[in-house]
Amino acid sequence: xxxxxxxxxxxxxxxxxxxxxxxxxxxxxxxxxxxxxxxxxxxxxxxxxxxxxxxxxxxxxxxxxxxxxxxxxxxxxxxxxxxxxxxxxxxxxx
Numbered sequence: 001x002x003x004x005x006x007x008x009x010x011x012x013x014x015x016x017x018x019x020x021x022x023x024x025x026x027x028x029x030x031x032x033x034x035x036x037x038x039x040x041x042x043x044x045x046x047x048x049x050x051x052x053x054x055x056x057x058x059x060x061x062x063x064x065x066x067x068x069x070x071x072x073x074x075x076x077x078x079x080x081x082x083x084x085x086x087x088x089x090x091x092x093x094x
Contacts, residue, residue, distance in 0.1 A: 015039050016039045019035045019039055045070075
């Protein structure tokens with residue numbers, strides 16, 4: 001992780017904590033998607049990319065940890081695409 005990436009991830013995690021259980025922070029009209037949901041989407045994407053990178057670099061333990069973080073953030077945001085996480089995690093472990 002080079003550049004400002006670690007700091008950005010830290011800020012996103014801080015935003016996650018600030019918006020947790022704050023249903024009043026709506027960012028879209030008709031869909032009623034909360035800011036917390038959007039933060040979860042972004043954190044899920046970042047942790048998944050980190051997991052793939054760690055796997056490519058030959059570090060399966062770190063990859064699994066990042067996949068678990070991605071899964072937990074997806075679950076926290078009640079995201080529709082969390083079903084594919086165990087499949088990807090299984091591919092890393094094998």
